[in-house]
Amino acid sequence: MSIEVKNLIKAFGERRVIDDVSFKVEDGETLAIVGFSGSGKSTILKLICGLLTPDSGEIITSEGDIAMVFQYSALFDSLNVADNIAFALHERKELRRKYSEEEIKNIVAEKLELVGLKGIERKFPSELSGGMQKRVSFARAIVTEPNSILYDEPTAGLDPISSTLIEDYIVRLKDETHAASIVVTHQMSTITRTADKVIMLYNGKIVFHGTPQEMLEQNNEYTKQFVTASLEGPMQMLAENGEG
DSSP states (O other), rough: OOEEEEEEEEETTTTEEEEEEEEEEOTTOEEEEEOSTTTSSHHHHHHTTTSOOOOOOEEEOOOOEEEEEEETTTOOOOOOOOHTTTTHHHHHHHHHHOOOOHHHHHHHHHHHTTTTOOOTTOGGGGGSHHHHHHHHHHHHHHHOSSEEEESSSSSTTTTHHHHHHHHHHHHHHHHHHHEEEEEOOOOHHHHHHHSEEEEEEEEEEEEEEEEEHHTTTTTTTHHHHHHHTSSSSSSSOOOOSSSS
């Protein structure tokens, strides 16, 4: 079991953003976490990767790295593509000792080829399109051979064709790495193209847990409202508080 969340609770002030949430993600499986803005989706990713500390509950992960792909790539503007991808290999003591510079160069080239960007090592982020920057961030995420990959709104700000390409690479990386993957998204194409199962959050609680197909069948009042983008239903838009 690569990722298991048990009875997770996280509050900001008086508001419980995550309220007794439990789920599992197997090796080689992708879970999509969906919900309106402010429902706690991104907070779960931050809790899993250690950027936030839960108030209570357990997060159990397999030994090995957890990679995070941030919403807007979060590349270092002052570093070229190769140095962005190799950042962890240069900065983490155990990895710096493990690889020679020639080996790091080969690893970077291998990861770039895996995301369809062979030969752009010397370019800077400002020279790349949004979709290319996103793929570089994928290459950076998998450079440490992670057991788990977390994606925060991976298609945000991309045109439909670029979004489809990114979705294809999420599937490809899952197949190549056999990692347990979690994708936070609100985009239906990302859900149906990448996910094996889906959970929907509302007010910090899971209101649906099933497959993408079961979600599309809209037999649940929450999924029906989400899929049809209706203003009518049990879910009301929450005030923005920076914790999606």
